[in-house]
Amino acid sequence: MTDFELVERDGLARLGRLATPHGPIETPALLPVVHPDPARQAASPRWMRETFGLGAVITSAYITWRSPPLQAIARERGIHGLLDFDGPIMTDSGAFQQHAYGSVEITPQESLDFQEAIGSDIATVLDVFTEPEAPREQAAEGLELTLERARAARAGRKGLLAVPVQGGAHPELRARSAEAASRIGDVLAVGGVVPLLEQYRFVELVQAVAAARPHLAPDRAVHLFGAGHPMTFALGALLGVDLFDSSAYIKFARRGALLLADGTVPLTGVRERICECALCRERPLTDLGELSAGDREVHLARHNLLTSAEEMARVRQAIRDGTLWELVERRATAHPALRAALRSLLATPELFLPTEPDRRRAFREVSAESLLRPSVIGFRRRVEEYRARRTTARLLPAVPLRPEYLSWIPREDREGRPLEWVARTPMGEVPVELLETYPVGPFLGVTEFESPRRAFPVAALRALLEADPSLGTDRGSRWQADWDRVQIRALLEWRYGPEIAGRLEISRLKVGRSRRTQRVRWIESEGRPLWVVGNDGQAHPTYGGAEWLLASAPGLVPRVTVHPDAAEFVAAGRSLFSKFVVRADPALRVEMTAPLVDPSDRLLAVGRLLLAPNEMGRMSRGVAVRITGHARSPPDLELEPEPLPLDG
């Protein structure tokens, strides 16, 4: 039914492609609200596409229908003819007008028939707009009526159908609405939130989306009605919103306000050339006073579109880069209401953890909220479990520990009793052997730049340790081999858990380290690399590693089972598509590298997961796993996912 494909992701945030009869919409996307009457548009859809790359728009089918001349043109030439635009056009049903004016003359059936007749690419059900203040009973009634209309609409609609998700401020109704809408709609449109956006009630806004989020089918595009201020885009995307629509660019222009990603600026106060975009180079903001009120409004509206389009592009890039949390934290400084919303989300890590990636390229501390990100919460929980399986560890002196220091840290005390060590980090106490692991490994925080701590010499660490009479430091730097074993064991246990790690013959494994930094770069056996360790400090199996693993712990290793129809393609290195996933072990996580097997457990390939196990198979389109090594690959290609950094 549906045509939404996931291309890339950062947690719940998605980079996707929604296919429509007039071409795909690359998401997250802003669909500017355009008036159906071209004479009343501040910018034409064509111009928006050509100038800002905004490829899709939304317009009101209801306003079109209500105006006899517009209705006549739309019936004759279609909505694309009326708007003179051949890109994707979504139409809204009139629910918002019903809310604003108390009633509309159109019936739900008429609204749908009209949207169908004018060739809307995405038609919207005439829902019951539920106010955030609506009492439970009223919200529940509105919700059931919306669903009834949605079912009737589905019966008569072949094209894409947007089903609004209502429920007001009642989380259980939002959840029910999301789940029911997922069985009907192609686009799931969270509605009833305009008052929250207008009044900066962003905590309630994110809670409404968060309540719906786990119940929205992963293979549908998610729309957020009315979110048009660019400072909200990153936060919306973080919650998995794919489509944003808004008339904010015009509404703020009417009030003489500039929309920027970091807030709203009244034009009257602008005395400096604070923007040098193409629009401003032609006509600086400081000169807009010379224009007539109407021309000024058009100019401002276009400027607002530009900053909005730019911010949406930044959001998409951040999803590609895995830096969306950083962008959200930066944007949250635009307004305390946004920061409050972010904090309220941080209080519910369970929302994010199921799709939280196992790794990202970087972790930069941006704000006071950085160390509360779900990746940190998840990491700390796993560290607690890991530590619970060990004897009490000794706390290492508070020094910045670099990998080359390891060999100087004794593994036994003077009496020959084994020592476990933990280091104090901004993410809490972490066993020394896990210090390279994401997120603590790539962590770049403020404290590193505050003092000469970075230059702490090995000799100083030695001096500190030697000052402790209970330690067996007399072996000098000869603890390397012991640490190698500890690290191999830790990396494999971190990846596969204690049971599987316990079955692996660790004595047959060796680590390869970067010559420059002494970081573990791979784990090998008899010269054959079995795991590659990236900057995320995690062990990613090569094809050979997966063979070794499956042979050592048959039946136990978390893996993805591939449908026989796709087995040969996967074995030849082609991506595994979601619809060919027979089963995915729930212990797998997004971004992990896992073995792919056929139903008889024959190894086909290893690959990196784009989807969480509970999403695989539920996405009808798109890639589930990108292959990083396969049966028929030349041996050195097996060294992906990270190129083997032999000396650095």
Ligand code: GUN
């Ligand atoms: N526009 C803004 N909010 C809404 C909503 O809740 N439903 C519909 N159909 N359109 C909207």
Ligand code: ZN
């Ligand atoms: Zn400008």
